[in-house]
Amino acid sequence: MSAITVGRPVALRRPIYGWALHDGFVVARRNLIQTLRVPELLFFSLVQPVIFVLLFAYVFGGAIPIPGDGASSADAANAYRQYLMPGIFGQTVAFAAAASTVGLAEDMSRGIIDRFRALPMSPSAVLLGRTFADAVRQILVLAVLSITGLLVGWRINNGLFSALLAYALLLFFAYTVAWVGAWIGLSVPNPETANTAGLAWLFPLTFLSNAFVPISSMPDWLQPIAAYNPISTLVLSTRELFGNPTGIQPHYWSLDHAALYTLISCAVLIGIFAPLAVRKYRNATSR
Amino acid sequence: MSDKPAVYAEGITRIFGDVKALDGMDLVVQRGQVVGLLGPNGAGKTTMVRILSTLLKPTGGHAEVAGFDVVKQANQVRRMIGLTGQYAAVDEYLTGRENLRMFGDLFHLTPKYVKARSEELLTSFDLDDAADRSVRTYSGGMRRRLDLAASLIARPEILFLDEPTTGLDPRSRLGMWQVINDLVADGTTVLLTTQYLEEADQLAQDIVVIDHGHVIAHGTAEQLKDQIGGDRIEVTVHDAATAERAARAMESVISGHPLIEGNKISAPVSGGSMVLVGAIRALDLEQIEITDIMLRRPTLDDVFMSLTGHLAEDETQRPEPTRRRGVRRR
Numbered sequence: 001m002s003a004i005t006v007g008r009p010v011a012l013r014r015p016i017y018g019w020a021l022h023d024g025f026v027v028a029r030r031n032l033i034q035t036l037r038v039p040e041l042l043f044f045s046l047v048q049p050v051i052f053v054l055l056f057a058y059v060f061g062g063a064i065p066i067p068g069d070g071a072s073s074a075d076a077a078n079a080y081r082q083y084l085m086p087g088i089f090g091q092t093v094a095f096a097a098a099a100s101t102v103g104l105a106e107d108m109s110r111g112i113i114d115r116f117r118a119l120p121m122s123p124s125a126v127l128l129g130r131t132f133a134d135a136v137r138q139i140l141v142l143a144v145l146s147i148t149g150l151l152v153g154w155r156i157n158n159g160l161f162s163a164l165l166a167y168a169l170l171l172f173f174a175y176t177v178a179w180v181g182a183w184i185g186l187s188v189p190n191p192e193t194a195n196t197a198g199l200a201w202l203f204p205l206t207f208l209s210n211a212f213v214p215i216s217s218m219p220d221w222l223q224p225i226a227a228y229n230p231i232s233t234l235v236l237s238t239r240e241l242f243g244n245p246t247g248i249q250p251h252y253w254s255l256d257h258a259a260l261y262t263l264i265s266c267a268v269l270i271g272i273f274a275p276l277a278v279r280k281y282r283n284a285t286s287r
Numbered sequence: 288m289s290d291k292p293a294v295y296a297e298g299i300t301r302i303f304g305d306v307k308a309l310d311g312m313d314l315v316v317q318r319g320q321v322v323g324l325l326g327p328n329g330a331g332k333t334t335m336v337r338i339l340s341t342l343l344k345p346t347g348g349h350a351e352v353a354g355f356d357v358v359k360q361a362n363q364v365r366r367m368i369g370l371t372g373q374y375a376a377v378d379e380y381l382t383g384r385e386n387l388r389m390f391g392d393l394f395h396l397t398p399k400y401v402k403a404r405s406e407e408l409l410t411s412f413d414l415d416d417a418a419d420r421s422v423r424t425y426s427g428g429m430r431r432r433l434d435l436a437a438s439l440i441a442r443p444e445i446l447f448l449d450e451p452t453t454g455l456d457p458r459s460r461l462g463m464w465q466v467i468n469d470l471v472a473d474g475t476t477v478l479l480t481t482q483y484l485e486e487a488d489q490l491a492q493d494i495v496v497i498d499h500g501h502v503i504a505h506g507t508a509e510q511l512k513d514q515i516g517g518d519r520i521e522v523t524v525h526d527a528a529t530a531e532r533a534a535r536a537m538e539s540v541i542s543g544h545p546l547i548e549g550n551k552i553s554a555p556v557s558g559g560s561m562v563l564v565g566a567i568r569a570l571d572l573e574q575i576e577i578t579d580i581m582l583r584r585p586t587l588d589d590v591f592m593s594l595t596g597h598l599a600e601d602e603t604q605r606p607e608p609t610r611r612r613g614v615r616r617r
Contacts, residue, residue: 121395
C-alpha cells in the first residue's frame with residue numbers, strides 16, 4: 001500500500017436525471033457485459049423463438065385458418081405467416097420476464113448483493129438495471145426474429161415509421177413484464193425455483209391470446225379473457241402497425257383501442273410491480 | 288464527528304425466529320484502532336458486522352458508525368465504510384478492472400478518480416496481470432484480494448472484515464495479513480472477525496471475545512493470554528485409569544484447573560520448557576507411564592475453556608444466518 005499516490009476520493013456531482021437512473025445504468029452495463037461473457041446463453045435465448053417461428057409457420061401454419069384472408073391454401077399458409085410473426089414477437093418479449101426472474105434470483109443468492117446493499121447507491125438501481133438490460137437484450141432478439149420472419153415470407157407493409165412504433169411498443173412491453181419477472185425473482189427462495197416460477201405464468205398468458213389463433217375461433221366464455229389479455233392487444237397493435245392481417249375481431253373495448261389499452265396496461269403493471277419489487281428488494285436479506 | 292468513536296454499539300440484540308443471534312452486545316472501536324472480534328461459529332460475529340454495515344436491522348439496541356445511526360442514517364454510514372465478507376462479493380463475469388469501475392461508479396465518484404484508484408489498487412494487490420480477466424478464472428486468494436480492493440475504492444475510514452482469511456490456503460492467508468497490516472499502518476480503522484486466536488493476535492491490538500451473542504472478555508492479546516494462563520501442557524498417559532493421579536502429581540507445576548479427557552490431561556502452565564522437566568520428574572516419581580508430553584500455545588478452545596467453562600463447539604443448532612435463504616425477506 002506504500003504505492004498510494006491517488007488523493008482523496010472526488011465525488012461526482014448529482015446528474016440532472018438523478019442517482020437512481022445513474023446507478024441503474026451502471027448496473028445495466030454490468031448485466032449487459034454479463035450477457036456478452038456468456039454467449040452460449042445468448043445463443044440459446046435466440047434459438048428458441050426462431051424454432052417457434054419455423055414450427056408455427058410450417059407445422060401448424062396450414063391448419064390454422066385466418067378468417068377473411070386467402071382463398072387458396074397457398075395463400076392461406078402465407079397469410080398465416082403474416083399473421084403469426086407479430087404473435088411470435090409478442091410471445092418472445094413476454095418471455096423476457098423469465099430472464100429477469102432468474103437473473104435476480106441468482107443475484108440475490110450471491111455475495112455481490114451484499115456489496116450493492118452496503119453501498120450508498122439508490123435502492124432501486126439493481127432492479128432498474130436488471131429490467132433495463134433485459135429489455136435492451138430484446139432488441140437483438142427482435143432483430144434476429146425479424147430476419148427469420150422475412151426469410152419465411154413475413155413482410156412490413158405499413159412503412160418504416162409504423163414499424164419503428166411497433167418495435168418501440170414491443171420493447172416497452174418487454175420492460176413492463178421484466179418488472180413482473182423481477183418481483184417474482186425476489187419472491188422465490190432460490191434460483192432453481194426461479195427457473196420454474198419464471199416460466200409457469202407465461203405459457204397460459206401467451207397462449208390465452210390472439211398470438212397464434214384468432215380470438216373469434218375460441219369458445220365464447222374464453223373470448224373476453226383473451227380480449228382483455230394485454231398480450232392480445234399488444235399483438236393486435238403490432239399487426240396493425242406492421243400492416244399484417246389481423247383476422248376478424250370480436251368487439252371488445254380493449255381490441256377496439258388496442259394500442260391505448262396496451263399502454264395503459266403497461267403503465268398499470270409497472271405502477272403495481274415496480275414499487276412491490278423495490279420494497280421486496282429493500283427488505284431482502286440475501287443470507 | 289471526529290471525537291466520536293468509529294464504532295459505538297450498545298445492547299445490540301438480534302433475533303432470527305426463535306434464535307437469539309445477538310444478546311445485548313456492546314462494542315466500542317476508537318478511530319485508527321484495529322479490533323478483532325473473536326468467537327466460534329454461531330457466536331454472532333457475522334450478525335454484528337452485518338448490523339454495523341447496515342445490511343441487517345437490529346431487533347434492539349443502538350449502534351453508531353462514524354457518528355451516524357446505522358438504522359436511521361444508513362446511507363451516511365455506507366459512505367464511510369468498506370465491507371469484505373466471508374464470500375467474495377464481486378461479479379463473476381466481469382473482469383477485475385470492470386468490477387472496481389462498477390463499484391466506484393456506484394459510490395458516485397468521478398470516472399477519473401475511479402480509474403486512477405482502480406489502477407493503484409490492482410497494482411498494490413498484485414492483480415495487475417489478471418485485471419482484464421473474468422473473475423471466474425481467479426483463484427480463491429485473488430478473489431478475496433479483489434473483494435478487499437472493491438471495499439477500498441472510496442478509501443473508507445472504517446473497514447469491516449468478516450473472516451477475511453477463512454477458506455484461504457496458508458500462503459494466501461499470509462498475503463491477506465500483509466495487506467491488512469498495510470491498511471492499518473495507513474490509518475484505517477478496522478473491525479475484523481475471526482475464529483482464530485492466532486489471526487486476532489497477528490492483526491488486532493484489541494480483541495473482543497464473544498460467545499452466545501455477547502461479549503465475554505476483551506483486552507489485548509497479551510492480557511487475554513495471561514488470563515487463560517499462557518502455554519498449556521498436554522500429557523497422554525498409557526493407562527486412562529492413572530489420569531487422575533497424574534493430574535494430582537503435576538499440581539505443583541501447573542497453574543490452573545486441569546482438564547482430563549480419557550487418557551489425556553491438559554492444563555495451563557506458566558514458565559517455559561522447564562515446566563516439562565518438572566512434570567516428567569513428578570510423573571516419574573509417581574511411576575506413571577506416559578506416551579506423550581508437550582507444551583503448546585493456547586488455542587481458541589483454551590480461551591473459551593477458561594472464560595466460559597465450555598469448549599468453543601461448532602454450534603450447528605445456532606447458525607449465524609450464513610447463506611440461509613429462508614430468513615431473507617421482510
